[in-house]
Amino acid sequence: xxxxxxxxxxxxLRVSFxxxxxxxxxxxxxxxxxQQALNFDALLRTxxxxxxGFPMSDxxxxxxxxxxxxxxxxxxxxxxxxxxxxxASWHESMDTAEEDWIRPSFVSPTHQDxxxxxxxxxxxxxxxxxxxxxxxxxxxxxxxxxxxxxxAFVTAVPSEEDGFQTIxxxxxxxxxxxxxxxxxxxxxxxxCPMCQQTLDKLGDHATCCPKSGDIIVRHNSLRNLVNQVAAxxxxxxxxxxxxxxxxxxxxxxxDVTIPCWAYGKGLAIDLxxxxxxxxxxxxxxxxxxxxxxxxxxxxxxxxxxGTDFMFGALVFETxxxxxxxxxxxxxxxxxxxxxxxxxxxxSYCGRAWARFxxxxxxxxxxxxxxxxxxxxxxxxxxxxxxxxxxxDLAADSKSVPPPAIPxxxxxxxxxxxxxxxxxxxxxxxxxxLPLHTNQHTIYSNKELHTNQHTIYIPKDLHxxxxxxxxxxxxxxxxxxxxxxTHTLAPIASQALV
Numbered sequence: 001x002x003x004x005x006x007x008x009x010x011x012x013l014r015v016s017f018x019x020x021x022x023x024x025x026x027x028x029x030x031x032x033x034x035q036q037a038l039n040f041d042a043l044l045r046t047x048x049x050x051x052x053g054f055p056m057s058d059x060x061x062x063x064x065x066x067x068x069x070x071x072x073x074x075x076x077x078x079x080x081x082x083x084x085x086x087x088a089s090w091h092e093s094m095d096t097a098e099e100d101w102i103r104p105s106f107v108s109p110t111h112q113d114x115x116x117x118x119x120x121x122x123x124x125x126x127x128x129x130x131x132x133x134x135x136x137x138x139x140x141x142x143x144x145x146x147x148x149x150x151x152a153f154v155t156a157v158p159s160e161e162d163g164f165q166t167i168x169x170x171x172x173x174x175x176x177x178x179x180x181x182x183x184x185x186x187x188x189x190x191x192c193p194m195c196q197q198t199l200d201k202l203g204d205h206a207t208c209c210p211k212s213g214d215i216i217v218r219h220n221s222l223r224n225l226v227n228q229v230a231a232x233x234x235x236x237x238x239x240x241x242x243x244x245x246x247x248x249x250x251x252x253x254x255d256v257t258i259p260c261w262a263y264g265k266g267l268a269i270d271l272x273x274x275x276x277x278x279x280x281x282x283x284x285x286x287x288x289x290x291x292x293x294x295x296x297x298x299x300x301x302x303x304x305x306g307t308d309f310m311f312g313a314l315v316f317e318t319x320x321x322x323x324x325x326x327x328x329x330x331x332x333x334x335x336x337x338x339x340x341x342x343x344x345x346x347s348y349c350g351r352a353w354a355r356f357x358x359x360x361x362x363x364x365x366x367x368x369x370x371x372x373x374x375x376x377x378x379x380x381x382x383x384x385x386x387x388x389x390x391x392d393l394a395a396d397s398k399s400v401p402p403p404a405i406p407x408x409x410x411x412x413x414x415x416x417x418x419x420x421x422x423x424x425x426x427x428x429x430x431x432x433l434p435l436h437t438n439q440h441t442i443y444s445n446k447e448l449h450t451n452q453h454t455i456y457i458p459k460d461l462h463x464x465x466x467x468x469x470x471x472x473x474x475x476x477x478x479x480x481x482x483x484x485t486h487t488l489a490p491i492a493s494q495a496l497v
Contacts, residue, residue, distance in 0.1 A: 007158045007173040009051045014074045017044060026089035026114075029106065030082040037078040048075055053174050060181050063129055063142070066122045068154040071145030073177070076118065084108075084117040136282055137202075141182055141319065144276045144287070148327065150320030151180075152357035165225060165355035168362055175365040179203055180319070185372050193371055203368040204277040207318045214370060215273075218363035222316070223255045223271050225359050226333070229352065230258060233336030244268050245303045253300045253311060266309040269329060270296055273316045273360070288315045292323045318364050320357055330356070 003009035030037060048064065049055050056064060065080070066072025083106060091111035094101045103109065108117075126146060133139045145151065153176065156166045168176065178185055179202075186201040193199075194211035208215070223239065230237035241257040254268030261267035274281065274291045281287035296313035304311045314326040322330075331349065338348035 003051065004170060005158070006051050006053070006170040007156075007168050010048065010073070010154075010173075010177075011156075011158060013044070013047055013051065026085050029086055029104070030079065031106070034079065037082060041077045041079060044075060048073070052177055054178065054183060056181070056183070059129070059132075060183060062125065063181055066126060067119065068151035069119075069146070069148075070122050070126050071142055071151065071180070072122070073154055073181075076122075080121065081114075081118050084112075084121060085114045088112060088114040088117060137204075137277055138182060140276050140282055143285075144317060144319045144321050145180060147317075147319075147321035149322060149353045149357060150317075152320070152353045153361045154180075156354035156358050157351075162351055163228075163355060166351075166358045168358055168365075171369060172362050172365040175203075175368050176361040179207075179364065179368065185368055199371055203372070204275065206368040206371045207364050208275045208278065209367065209371070212370060214363070214367040218273055218360070218367070219255075219271060221359055221363055222273070222356070225356060226256045226269060226271065226314070226330075229330075229333045229337050230256060233333060233340045235260075235333075235336060241268070244309055245300075245307070253304075254309070257309070261310065267312055267329075268304070268309045269312050269314050270300070271314045271316075272296065273318060275318045276321070277318075288317045288321055288323045288326075291315050292325065316360055318360075320360060 045056070045061055061075075063071060064073040064075050065077050066074075067076070068074050087106075087108045088111070090101075090104075090107050092113075095111070112120075126142065130139055130142050133142060153166075153168070158167045160167065175185060177183075182202065184201040185203045186199070189198050189200050191197070191199065192205060192209060192211075194209055197205060197209070199205050199209075206214075227237045227239050235258045238257045238259070239255065240252055241254045242252060244252070244254050244257065253270045255271045256269045258267045258269070272291065272295070274288060276282070276284075276287040281290070284290050292313040292315040296315065297311070300311050312325060312329050313323065314329055315323045316326070330352070334349045334352045335345060337343075337352075338345045341348070
């Protein structure tokens with residue numbers, strides 16, 4: 001059975017299966033159930049591909065298997081982490097029993113908890129993926145996805161508990177995951193339907209195309225969320241405040257302005273989103289920091305000297321990374337809001353990061369969808385893949401290739417088939433229908449205009465009689481009026497609209 005809500009389905013898949021496999025990780029050596037672990041990993045991969053709507057290569061799924069903190073989807077492979085979990089459990093059990101056991105060869109000589117060991121393994125896998133990346137764009141993508149809070153939308157609980165920001169529509173979520181994993185959203189590069197520049201198949205141009213207002217919508221959506229959090233903290237925020245820098249024309253650096261922030265001064269927060277995949281950012285280590293320093297602070301810092309306001313740049317990247325300054329500003333806003341609402345700071349903060357991440361990725365994915373819908377979008381698989389009993393896996397950790405799509409075997413009733421054959425094989429004579437008109441006009445020998453639509457008369461139809469029924473507005477009665485029979489000459493050849 002398909003689960004239409006891709007975001008909720010992937011969340012349940014990641015959370016529920018992690019609970020199931022944990023008991024086997026810690027209690028049983030991997031060599032005793034390696035084949036079952038391989039089967040389990042293959043089913044998990046097939047389910048994820050069916051939920052997301054596209055097959056993954058081994059390289060792509062290797063990234064998806066990483067923790068979301070390092071740019072993955074949290075679909076960790078059992079065969080890669082089972083030994084680490086058992087080793088940690090073995091050392092903890094020995095310490096708890098206060099005994100000295102003979103260490104098996106597959107148990108690590110030093111004690112390291114499972115969380116740390118798995119994170120170190122994922123970090124080593126990330127470095128391997130970066131080293132084997134085919135181009136600078138892939139290196140930059142993997143590096144920027146591993147930044148703090150960049151993957152918060154993956155782990156976000158899709159709930160309306162504190163607002164609708166963490167709920168993503170299925171198509172937006174699937175496109176956001178494609179963009180995160182570096183999977184193509186188009187079959188080939190095409191001209192952008194908005195600006196006619198090259199729309200690359202990875203969607204990079206769509207995220208920074210200045211046409212159609214997507215950039216403004218993305219900016220205002222994040223700005224409104226910052227304002228909402230500040231309002232929850234009773235900070236009296238003002239959006240787009242004028243006159244911060246005096247009587248200057250066209251300069252409003254405060255997307256969200258807080259009258260009193262620190263040291264008796266207010267804070268003008270200027271928000272922006274930049275792409276790490278542009279030509280000027282592709283080889284930068286910190287694209288968002290570079291943009292904040294040169295395009296924001298370099299532009300406004302001097303003008304804020306001697307004023308009653310401080311200036312803060314809150315710059316996101318389309319991959320989800322955020323500047324260090326922006327992190328400090330948002331964390332302080334979260335602290336004020338959590339204390340005002342009576343929430344625990346850690347839980348409120350985690351939820352707030354998820355709200356910002358989902359908000360950003362909804363806008364990024366929508367910009368891609370607005371330009372890619374109907375323009376050769378890569379097809380999605382239509383099968384859930386093989387069952388557990390049909391898997392024939394080798395006794396190694398290689399991933400199973402995507403299953404073949406079965407042929408279409410939908411059944412068609414005999415009644416439908418007879419109707420189809422009748423329509424195809426036998427010409428149908430359709431009797432003319434009475435024309436009920438309100439202000440319809442018949443143009444002799446040319447065409448019939450009905451409510452600004454043009455109906456072209458077939459050339460083999462020479463005469464017709466049209467009966468007009470008009471309803472009188474006051475007497476509530478219908479008076480048929482016989483119109484004159486017109487002789488309609490064959491229509492001259494012309495382009496049909």
